[in-house]
Amino acid sequence: MHVAIIGAGYVGLTTSACLAELGHDVTCVDIDSNRVSLLRDGIVPIHEPGLEELIQTNGAKGRLHFTSDLEAAATAAEIVLLAVGTPKGAGGEADLSQVRAAARAVAKAMRPDTVIAIKSTVEAGTARLMRELIAEVRGALDFRVASNPEFLREGSAVADFMKPDRIVIGADDQDAGARLVELYRPLTKRGVPVVLTGTVNAELIKYAANAFLALKIGYINDVADLCEEIGGDITAVSRGIGLDPRIGSSFLAPGPGYGDSCFPKDTEAFASIARRYAAPQPLIETLIGRNQERKRRLAARILGELEGPPSKARVALFGLAFKADTDDTRESAALTIAPILSQNGVAVATYDPMARAMMKGVAQHESPYAAAEGADVVAILTEWPEFAGLDLKRLAQTMRGKVILDCRNLLDPQRVSKHGLRCVSLGRAQTPRKATYLHAPPKTGKRAGPAAAAPNQV
């Protein structure tokens, strides 16, 4: 099939490369001409395992093209997939301006009978709204609008696309649904289930699924806090919970709170729609606040681990990406924590194997040891495998202080302590901080030390 994909970001590029790999003739369009030039030269502007190879092989076979000429791409396509951004709007709702602009441009150029499917994450009712908008531009109803939400995860996007748990297709008429089912035939032939439903349901599935996953993360973080206070170990608790197939073991690791290009904005958009329709989602509303607060509390915890005044302290943050195997820093923990530390006068250094982020006054280094030079505290924020294999002896010699705040529980605290360092992990009873705890144990019922010690610093 001839397919045009509008948007060459994480979703658009992965979808383009994978659909070409499945045998379709794909043209991927982006408004950003620099991006298109890079892609035409075989340079992939994002880090996504396996993507570059797919783009190069399918480009060489003549099945994958890149262009800024949306009109030409839309005219040649039987199916147009919209994969543009839907960032957070001013009131928490999804900002649909990119979707509207792309739909308008497609409407002017496409041939009759085209199916336009929205792959971007949009609120329920958007496909119907786009149908009205396109009909207005064309002055005719000779097309179909459908919904085809995407569930890939950055870091494993190609594998997720090629082996999805399910394909969700929302269509309000049979023909549009049948043509999208045809598009995915190479995958459904391998047994991938299809949920074929109406557009509103498909749109709701995406938000409700993301909100549920985010809830799992928020929940386990709250349980991890309790483990710390009560002397439990979240690793054992998570395993014990996750082996129950009704719960499942994924998304049950404690961490610095969810970040990424999806969960923060999608939970807010979901809550915002629910408020608008007077069907509030209090669980999600609470989760959103808890998640933001968690990152600020970790910043306070780092400040609380400093022996001297923040203005004389150095902190190294390991990991800028919101998770391992991606260069995406959108809503990552580092982006909240580094500015709070800087505002408190701390000299902040960072290292990430892949991601870069410009932050005022924050130095980025090419190795973890360079970032940790003279640091009082090292905080591991992203679960890059490289951090699990740190040379602790070298790290101990490089640092001035002794504290590693392991927000991903990558390190074995006992192994760390053999090098004279103290590992503070999440959701485990903590190794006491010498002088402070020996002479002034924390009061029962209060969070031990750092988070409670410096609440007004964030």
Ligand code: NAD
């Ligand atoms: P992105 O910001 O990486 O990419 C969007 C691309 O669209 C950009 O390159 C931009 O230049 C381009 N664009 C914007 N307007 C355009 C137009 N009129 N014509 C042509 N190109 C245009 O976004 P993303 O991460 O790929 O996400 C896209 C959508 O998919 C969002 O709605 C997101 O919520 C959803 N989604 C993302 C993920 C993910 O992991 N990133 C997963 C599932 C769903």
